[in-house]
Amino acid sequence: MTANARSLPFDGLLGFLRDYRARKQQWKEGQLDRLAEVQTIATDRQRGRVITVAFKSPGATFRMLDYLRPWWNTINRIGLRGTVLCSGVPDAEMREITTDCVDCVPITVGPRHIFFERHFAVRDFLRTIDDRLVLITDGRDVAFKRDPFRLMEEDGGRHALFFNREPRRILLKTFMRREMRRQFGRILFPWNPILNPGIHGGPRTEVLRFLDHLTQSIDAHGEYVGTDMSAVNKAAWELYRPEQICCGAPLHSEFKKWEFDRDVAVLHK
Numbered sequence: 001m002t003a004n005a006r007s008l009p010f011d012g013l014l015g016f017l018r019d020y021r022a023r024k025q026q027w028k029e030g031q032l033d034r035l036a037e038v039q040t041i042a043t044d045r046q047r048g049r050v051i052t053v054a055f056k057s058p059g060a061t062f063r064m065l066d067y068l069r070p071w072w073n074t075i076n077r078i079g080l081r082g083t084v085l086c087s088g089v090p091d092a093e094m095r096e097i098t099t100d101c102v103d104c105v106p107i108t109v110g111p112r113h114i115f116f117e118r119h120f121a122v123r124d125f126l127r128t129i130d131d132r133l134v135l136i137t138d139g140r141d142v143a144f145k146r147d148p149f150r151l152m153e154e155d156g157g158r159h160a161l162f163f164n165r166e167p168r169r170i171l172l173k174t175f176m177r178r179e180m181r182r183q184f185g186r187i188l189f190p191w192n193p194i195l196n197p198g199i200h201g202g203p204r205t206e207v208l209r210f211l212d213h214l215t216q217s218i219d220a221h222g223e224y225v226g227t228d229m230s231a232v233n234k235a236a237w238e239l240y241r242p243e244q245i246c247c248g249a250p251l252h253s254e255f256k257k258w259e260f261d262r263d264v265a266v267l268h269k
Contacts, residue, residue: 031258035070035143035267038260046081047149048133048201051125052142053118055109056088064093070143070267076101078144081131085121113224116231119197120218123211126204135162135201141269142198148265151251152202160206160240164199164268165247166255170233179230183221188230189237195245197232198268199252213239 052071054064065072068084075082082102086094087109094104105125109117122136133149152162170176171190180187201207214235221231236245252266253259259267 031269032070032141034260035141035258035269036073038070038074038143038145038267040074040077040144041146042077043079043147043150046079047147047153048081048135049129049131050075050080050082050144050148051085051122051134051136052082052139053085053107053121054087054089054139055114055118056086056090056093058088060088063096064089065096068097068139070141071137071139072097072102074144078147080144080147080149083125084139085118085125087121112218113228115228116218116224119211119228119232120215123208123215126208126211129204131204133202134204134207135199135266136197136207137200137266138198138268143267144265145263145267146265148201148251151265155246159202159246160244161200161202161210161236162246162251163236164196164252164255164266165245166194166196168194170194175226176229176233179226180234182225183223183230184234188234192233192237192242193247194229195233195236195247196255196268197228198255199266210235210239 052068054068056064064086071082076099079101084097084102084104085107086104087107089104089106094106097104107121107125109121112120126134133152135148148162166173169191170180170193171187173194176194177187214232217235218231249262249264251264252268253262253264255268258269
């Protein structure tokens with residue numbers, strides 16, 4: 001906080017903070033608009049399926065197509081195959097989202113936090129399809145520049161999964177240390193990279209293996225303590241060694257760096 005802010009009376013400080021939050025949100029909305037219009041390269045054929053989960057609470061006023069705009073725009077421009085698993089989304093909005101490339105599948109979610117429920121929803125959906133390759137992503141802040149499934153094919157089976165990786169190790173990220181202690185009583189895999197479930201995928205059978213293990217772990221440990229990051233990292237590192245997971249460029253941009261011009265397949269804000 002600046003010296004000027006510290007010198008303001010209490011009411012003035014509250015106004016300063018409200019204005020700061022409003023300007024920050026306005027900036028973020030502008031970045032999302034840019035994300036929705038990044039340059040893309042069309043694919044020659046559909047090699048797999050991109051999946052996202054969209055929840056809408058009763059009384060929510062936002063339009064789901066606007067919420068999904070970067071994801072939806074770029075999937076349609078590239079010609080990828082996308083599926084939105086929809087909970088609470090009105091039929092009219094699902095029809096608005098549906099195109100030749102994107103379909104909507106209504107789902108019923110359970111009592112867990114939505115960050116946990118999404119993994120159960122995707123797991124159950126993967127059991128009903130036969131696509132060889134899948135990629136599960138966030139919907140709000142993810143966009144595509146080119147076909148990520150071509151990278152998976154070119155990988156030739158060297159990696160089991162493809163994941164968004166953050167720069168730091170688990171031990172060196174405060175929130176990960178805190179969350180793991182609260183969730184599991186100790187810091188697990190402290191020197192392993194932090195995996196971010198905002199982008200993860202690979203062969204459908206392997207992704208199902210991971211999600212089966214993740215959902216079993218969630219049910220075993222129960223309480224939601226902040227995010228799903230500790231549960232995701234525990235499950236992944238129990239199954240795989242770091243060299244078995246493909247991360248970073250050319251698959252994805254660095255998380256929260258808004259690298260619009262980077263030569264990668266997927267941008268994650």
